[in-house]
Amino acid sequence: MKIRIAIAGYGNLGKGVECAIRQNPDMELYGIFTRRSPESLKPLTGASVYSIDEITKHKEQIDVLIICGGSATDLPKQTPAFAEHFNVIDSFDTHAKIPEHFENVDTVAKASGKIAMISVGWDPGMFSLNRLYAEAILPNGKDYTFWGKGVSQGHSDAIRRIEGVLDARQYTIPVETALEQVRTGENPELTTRQKHTRECFVVAEDGADKERIETEIKTMPNYFADYDTTVHFITAEEMQKDHSGLPHGGLVIRSGKTGLNLEHNHIIEYHLKLDSNPEFTASVLVAYARAAYRMNQEGMCGCKTVFDVAPAYLSVQSPEELRAHIL
């Protein structure tokens, strides 16, 4: 009997989940639930589509619901609402609001007896795990998270809101010299500007004032003002040809000391290089869907994060196989 997964929300992340499920022989896609008119939606794999308003009618057929909405407005409402009826997973990534989201979801999931996993993906997610493991192993140390090279959708959107801009793509890039300095074990104090640069590709309207656009980007508070930013104006054709992907990635590095007099240094480095940010995030969600199902089968309930999941729950292999082949 396969684990029956449903998807709520069919953007880039939902499509990624749809594809990822096919790589897991112990799972099947039950269907996609949408706020749009179900007939208007044409899934990549020919999956069934239903209205999100009718999802509770399918309660008995769904083992885990993967919620693929946005963190700003969708997930704070959807995750607690769906946790009343389903084991759920989301990729809530507003770091500052995780404690609040956790409490809201935990109350509902404990009452319903379901597992609700939040903030699953790569950051929060795999990067968080690596920060935790590395800090637990090397308490006397310092960790660094670098993002990129990759497309930041929030920053791209911010540029698009500037007058005269038709389209934009923003890449976050780690500063190589900062990385090298961290890897030496010096534990440097690095400013925002020293860690990342921002590179922007912009399609401007005909006749737009490019100098003004460039200045508006470079001085935008929070988004760009604290960084060394470069702006390139390109054509719509170049944008389509060279910047249509959503690559991303980054590194978590911890440098720490051991020994009687802290004479030995150690570097733990976790590095992701992703051709598709949403497809990788989706792949993490699907692995944790397996864990959510198994943990609920064992009687566990409530809100969980990646910190609460024993790794063995994620693997299609049995504990015996894992010990024999992977340990």
Add this chain to the structure above:
Amino acid sequence: MKIRIAIAGYGNLGKGVECAIRQNPDMELYGIFTRRSPESLKPLTGASVYSIDEITKHKEQIDVLIICGGSATDLPKQTPAFAEHFNVIDSFDTHAKIPEHFENVDTVAKASGKIAMISVGWDPGMFSLNRLYAEAILPNGKDYTFWGKGVSQGHSDAIRRIEGVLDARQYTIPVETALEQVRTGENPELTTRQKHTRECFVVAEDGADKERIETEIKTMPNYFADYDTTVHFITAEEMQKDHSGLPHGGLVIRSGKTGLNLEHNHIIEYHLKLDSNPEFTASVLVAYARAAYRMNQEGMCGCKTVFDVAPAYLSVQSPEELRAHIL
């Protein structure tokens, strides 16, 4: 109330544990248990030393016993024997015998109601975890483990057994071009020779036949015959000056594909660069000692590996703190 840790066995690993405990404010070292005469042993930190034969007399004072013996003959006997009375941890690293060791230890620990964690360290240990996580996330892919640059003690010992050799140190070194090929996402098939080279530093007796020694090393089955090996003859002073440390490390890399037509590639890379192999292994053991204690406090028992431990158990931080600051 601090977690009271005891150490069984006082070699490099035991010394590493002794130092690591001092970096963890929620722990204290209860004492060191040895097969040698307790008076003969002078711990780095002035810890108490007891005879291993009397360890059960200290049963009520020890929360977790970290067993720092060797995998060949010590741990197969010690870990099951001590699991009858204590929560225990070992770093059993004979990969092929892990299933057998697990079964032996599990039977005892289930009967005694204790937690017995086996095969904790970096390989098996952190590398195993990274193989599991990466495979669960990217089922359609291939993983590669590279070791080094670092000292292999087994290979160094093998050289020391050759006639005319006074001392030897062997470094295992990953082949850079193989690493680069893996990072491109090509998923190459790599032979033993293509993945690692071996570099040997040898102190020979006066008048020894160096040519014969070099040939014996390079043709030694299992240890060197399948590798490109270089041999350097050096003086005892050079050995002491340049090769007295025990650095090690390595990489686990998984390369996998996602997307409707597997059009996107992803690279997950975990990299360790360790100045002291035994001190890093000890640091992992100590973090898992915290987990063993907490899991047993919650009523769990039996044999566990790193795959069975939810990451939150490893951290000195509370679940609330972890969600607020690390997730």
